Amino acid sequence: MARVIVICMSNLNQWAEHTLNKTKECVIDSFAGPLHLQERLREMGLSTGLVIKIKGRAPWKGPWLIEYSETVLAIREQEAQCLIVKSL
Amino acid sequence: MLDREVPVTKKIKKVALVGSPNSGKTTLYNWLTNSNFKTVNYPGATVEFAYGNVNPALGSDLIFIDTPGVYSFQPKSRDEEVAMDAIYNNSVFGEVDGLIIVVDGTQLERHLLLAQQALETGFPFLLVLTMRDILQKANIELHKEILEKEFGARVVFFDGMLGQGLQDVILESANLKKTLSIEKASKWNDQKSEQLSARRQVLATRSLPNCEKKTFRHQTDQVDSLLLHPVFGLIFFFALMTVLFSSIYWAAAPFMDWIDQGFSWTAQTVLEKFPDQLWAEFFANGILTSFSAVLVFVPQIFILFFGVGLLESSGYLARAATLIDRPLAKIGLSGRSFVPLLSGFACAIPALMATRNLSSKRDRLITQLVIPLMACSARLPVYALLIGFLFPESPLFAGLALATLYLGALVIGAVASAILNRMIAKDQSGYFMMELPLYRLPKMSVILTQCFQRTKAYVKRAGPAIFIFAVVIWFATNFPKSEIHEQQLQQSYAGRAGQVIEPLFKPMGVDWRVGVGLISAFAAREVFVSSLAVVFQAANDDEATQQEALISQMHQARNSDGELIFTISSVIGLSIFFMIALQCMTTVAMMQRESNSWKLAIVQLIVFNGVAYALAVAVVQGLRSFGVA
Numbered sequence: 001m002a003r004v005i006v007i008c009m010s011n012l013n014q015w016a017e018h019t020l021n022k023t024k025e026c027v028i029d030s031f032a033g034p035l036h037l038q039e040r041l042r043e044m045g046l047s048t049g050l051v052i053k054i055k056g057r058a059p060w061k062g063p064w065l066i067e068y069s070e071t072v073l074a075i076r077e078q079e080a081q082c083l084i085v086k087s088l
Numbered sequence: 089m090l091d092r093e094v095p096v097t098k099k100i101k102k103v104a105l106v107g108s109p110n111s112g113k114t115t116l117y118n119w120l121t122n123s124n125f126k127t128v129n130y131p132g133a134t135v136e137f138a139y140g141n142v143n144p145a146l147g148s149d150l151i152f153i154d155t156p157g158v159y160s161f162q163p164k165s166r167d168e169e170v171a172m173d174a175i176y177n178n179s180v181f182g183e184v185d186g187l188i189i190v191v192d193g194t195q196l197e198r199h200l201l202l203a204q205q206a207l208e209t210g211f212p213f214l215l216v217l218t219m220r221d222i223l224q225k226a227n228i229e230l231h232k233e234i235l236e237k238e239f240g241a242r243v244v245f246f247d248g249m250l251g252q253g254l255q256d257v258i259l260e261s262a263n264l265k266k267t268l269s270i271e272k273a274s275k276w277n278d279q280k281s282e283q284l285s286a287r288r289q290v291l292a293t294r295s296l297p298n299c300e301k302k303t304f305r306h307q308t309d310q311v312d313s314l315l316l317h318p319v320f321g322l323i324f325f326f327a328l329m330t331v332l333f334s335s336i337y338w339a340a341a342p343f344m345d346w347i348d349q350g351f352s353w354t355a356q357t358v359l360e361k362f363p364d365q366l367w368a369e370f371f372a373n374g375i376l377t378s379f380s381a382v383l384v385f386v387p388q389i390f391i392l393f394f395g396v397g398l399l400e401s402s403g404y405l406a407r408a409a410t411l412i413d414r415p416l417a418k419i420g421l422s423g424r425s426f427v428p429l430l431s432g433f434a435c436a437i438p439a440l441m442a443t444r445n446l447s448s449k450r451d452r453l454i455t456q457l458v459i460p461l462m463a464c465s466a467r468l469p470v471y472a473l474l475i476g477f478l479f480p481e482s483p484l485f486a487g488l489a490l491a492t493l494y495l496g497a498l499v500i501g502a503v504a505s506a507i508l509n510r511m512i513a514k515d516q517s518g519y520f521m522m523e524l525p526l527y528r529l530p531k532m533s534v535i536l537t538q539c540f541q542r543t544k545a546y547v548k549r550a551g552p553a554i555f556i557f558a559v560v561i562w563f564a565t566n567f568p569k570s571e572i573h574e575q576q577l578q579q580s581y582a583g584r585a586g587q588v589i590e591p592l593f594k595p596m597g598v599d600w601r602v603g604v605g606l607i608s609a610f611a612a613r614e615v616f617v618s619s620l621a622v623v624f625q626a627a628n629d630d631e632a633t634q635q636e637a638l639i640s641q642m643h644q645a646r647n648s649d650g651e652l653i654f655t656i657s658s659v660i661g662l663s664i665f666f667m668i669a670l671q672c673m674t675t676v677a678m679m680q681r682e683s684n685s686w687k688l689a690i691v692q693l694i695v696f697n698g699v700a701y702a703l704a705v706a707v708v709q710g711l712r713s714f715g716v717a
Contacts, residue, residue, distance in 0.1 A: 031278070036164060037519055039275075043159040044521060045198035047285035055309075059318040062414035063423065063520060069197050069292075070304060072312070074410040074423070074522040 025053050026085040033082035041082055045069055051088065102139075102151045103261045104175045106206070107190030108199050109157030110525050112218035115248040116190060117154035120257065135167040135444040137174035139181075148258045153184060156444070161205040161273035166444035166452070175211070176272070186264030187213040188257065193230055193245075194219050194304045194526075197292035203239050204284050210268035214260045215243040216253075222304050222526075223296075234295045308403075308526045315407050325411050328404075332395040333433075333494040334487035336388045336468070341483060343387035348633035351380030355634065373625060374562030378554050378618035380634045385469040385614075389546055392465055393539040396434055401530035405430070406522055413520050419502050420509025422446060423520050425455040429501065432462030433494065434542070436675040440682050448518025454508045456682055457692060460670045461504060463497040465546060466613035470666050473617050474659050477639050497667055553612040561604065561622045577601075582623070596665065596701070597658030597708040599647040610671045655717040661708035668700035 028050050031038040046052070046068065055065040055072065063074040105113045117123060121140030139153040155174045156167035163169040175184050189206055191199040196217075206213045215235060223230055232243035242260045246253040276284065315321050355372040362368035399405055405427055413423025421429075424446050432439035439459045446452040463471070471493050479486040564582035577583050586600025593603035601623045609616035621634065624641040642654040670676065670693050680689040 038278075039162065040159065040164055040519070040521065042281045042285065043162075043201060044523070045195075045201070045285075047282060055312075056316065057318075058316065058410050058413060059322055060414040062412075063410050063522070065316065065410070065524070067305075070194055071198060072305065072309075072524040074406075074413070074520070074524060076413065076417075076520040079519050079521055 024055075025051055026087050027051050028083055029086045030084045031082055032084055037079055037082045041079070044073060045071060046083065052083075052085065100149055100151055101186065101262065101264070102153060102181045102184045103186045103188055103264060104137075104153040104155055104184040105188045105190055106155055106171065106175065106202060107157060108159055108192070108195070108202065110523065111157065111190045111192045111195070111199060112246075112248050113157065113190045114154055116188070116216060116218070116246055116257070117152055119246075119248070119251045119254050120152045135170065135441050137170055137178060142258055148262055150258065150261055151181070152188075152261075153178070153181075158202070160201060161209065162275060165447040170444065176270070183270060184211070185266060186261065187211045188216050188261060189213050189241075190216050190218060192219045193217045193223050196230075196295060197288050200235075200288045200291060201284070203235075203241070204288070205273040207239060208271070208273045210266075210270045212264040212266055213239075213241050214257070214264060215239065215241055216246050216257055217243060218246050218248055220245045220247055221249060226304060228296055231295050231297070234291065238291055304526060308524075311527055312407065312524070315404070316411065321407075321411055325408055328399075329494075330491050332392075332399075334491040335395065336391050336487075336490060338483045338487045340385075340387035340391050344384050344635070345633065347386070348380065348384045348635050351376055351384070352634045352637075355380070369566075370562055374558045374622060375555070377621045377634060378558030378561075379551075381473075381618040381621035381638065382469055382550060382554055382614040383547070384635055385472055385617075386543060386547065388468050388472060389465045390539055390543045392468065393434055393542045394535065396430065397535040397538055398530050399430070401528065401535060403525045403527040406524050410522055410524065413522075417520075419506040420451070420454045420512070421458070421505055422448070422451045422455075422518060423522060425451060425458075428455055428459060429462055429498075432459040432464060433497075434465055435546075436460050436462070436464050436672060437678050440675070440678045443682065446518070448515055450512055450515045451518045453512065453683065454505055456679060457508055458501045458505050460672070460675050460679075460692070460696065461497055461501040461668065463494050463667065464613075464672075466550070466672065467666055469614045469617045470609075471663065473620070473635075473638070474663050476635065477642055477654060477659055478656070480639060493663060493667065500667060550612045550614050553615050554618050557608045557611060557615045557619055558622060561608065561619050565623055577623075595705040595709065596661050597653070597655065597712070598662070599645075599653050601645070602653060602662070606665070609666075609669075610673070613666065613671050616666075652717070657708045657711035657716050660711065661704040664707050665700045665704035668696055668703060670696035670700075 028046060028048050030048055031041065050068055053067040055067050057064050058074065061077070063076050064080050066073050066075060066080075105117055107113045117138070117140075120142055123138070123140055135156050137153055137155050139151055142148045142150045142152060153174055155171040158168045158171045161172065163172050173179075175187065177183060187206055189203050191203070203213070203215055215232075217230060217232065220230070230245075232245070235241075235243045242263075244253055244256040244260055246257055315324055355376045358368050358372045358376070399408075408430075409423040409426040411423075412426055416423055416425055425443070428439045428442040428446075431442050436459050439462070440456055443452045443455045443459070446455060471490060475486045475489045475493075479489060561582065564585075565577055565580045567581060568579070570576045570579040582604060583600070586604060589603050589607070590600040593600065593606065596602075598606075602620070604623055605616045605619040608619040617638075620642070621638050624638060624645060643652075645653045647653050676689050676693050679692060680686050683689065
């Protein structure tokens, strides 16, 4: 059964370590947060149902690197919070 | 707006190039208009619209408009607003007659969003698919007829490397006809966004049927695994920056010697052939000395532009911005600020314009305020002279000293930014989302052409100021003529005026002659060097080159109290003054334009120069109190 995970929960690092390191792939379930950020994320090609792969993170807990549709996007944690994903 | 000076008539069709960042718009525009605008492998490189006639050799009567990259027709940053203004209501043509939607064939699903939105606007448009070479290398066929049917628009392939498809682009652009009234694209609700996204997915899958499971990113991913590594990535980043800025010194040295020797030989020949001729003295000691003092640094400036050009073309800048986003965020900046800041090392003017792709007004403002602290190319001749004075025999130490000055500029910028971060109220509009483009091998011919253009522009900009100050300073230091040669300088017009301003510069450890140089640097920073060369009569020395002659004169120069002027402390003080002082009036004017505030620009001018002076004085006096000469 799919597990719903909010990327930007306060325990993001824990989530990243325990979930992403195992699967590294998840699917976008929905969007949340400020509307202009949701809009921009959609404009950059992210949509519900899209599978994204978490490739890693920049140093000093910098932006996440996510891959989808031949695109790699660096995205800060607070923007990543707008993506609600579930593991595959 | 970059004016190409084309005759604007109602009959000529105006077609705007619209596309996502890094889709290849500027490359297409350069082919269409035979232009040489900078093409950069970094999202958000174009921040201003440009227009130009179609290349006459291609035989058509069209005007093409290049616009900054957009992710949608709903702008979210200043550069995206510029793009939308350019197509709906630009200051030259008003509304354009049609659009070319530039779509990266390897990013089809994502980039077709603009075509879907263009349909809503009513603009007639043509789809131009770029990056076909990458598709072909991967043996992927793109079925354009599916897209033509979907959008009711013609689709043309274009190869940015070879220019293939250019005639088709022009032909189809000429056929664009407005049949609908033009409207702004509406905001989509979530449901519609999802529907259209699903539609794009279907279109991409059908247009690229054999693309499944293939990736164009394999090599890029391999490189990224190292360059974005938390440890190796940072080591590489700092090593790259050190090599870039230190190489400016040692790589340019042989070329600088040739230029210097050339000027030196010319000046000596003129003085020998025409002894005791006033015009020959003016030409050799005034004009040639002034130009030699600055032009000798052109190789360094060329190398700086070349290094920045390589980084821009390779695709690494987006990675660098990502790597240092977090530390920059701590001081109120964004990873996106990195590129304007790096551009600031070449020139503050394009750097200030580059801040337009920052979404947050706050981030933009802080970046704009900090950019003049970056060590621009105009500071390079000053630094090189001062370092040459401190380390005359050691290119290695000189190179490291130059790298330290550049690093110092970053540190001062970081401190200023941290202060501004506390002073300016936070906003919520900022975000960091950065596409990491595929790495590309830089095209040397393009980079070299751009370097030549930028270096030429640098010389053209500095040339008139150098010439005017050469004339003024030579005249002011040589007249009225004194009967006692040793007192000529002190009794000259410049010498007399110098006594008045000397108290201002004495706390910095220098005398009025350096003060004249510091004041003349407000015309252009490089003029400081040429002014010193004239004031200290560098051409009269017997040294092999004029630069050596100037440094030799600096070593011997004494003030009216008989103390050496150029000492370790005063040279460090001068370096600090130049690191902070805002002497470029074009930068002040550009700051006003970009911030839309004269008040801010003038406050910045006063604060930067005040702090520069105060810090220089504090450092000189502090070092002297510790016994450093």
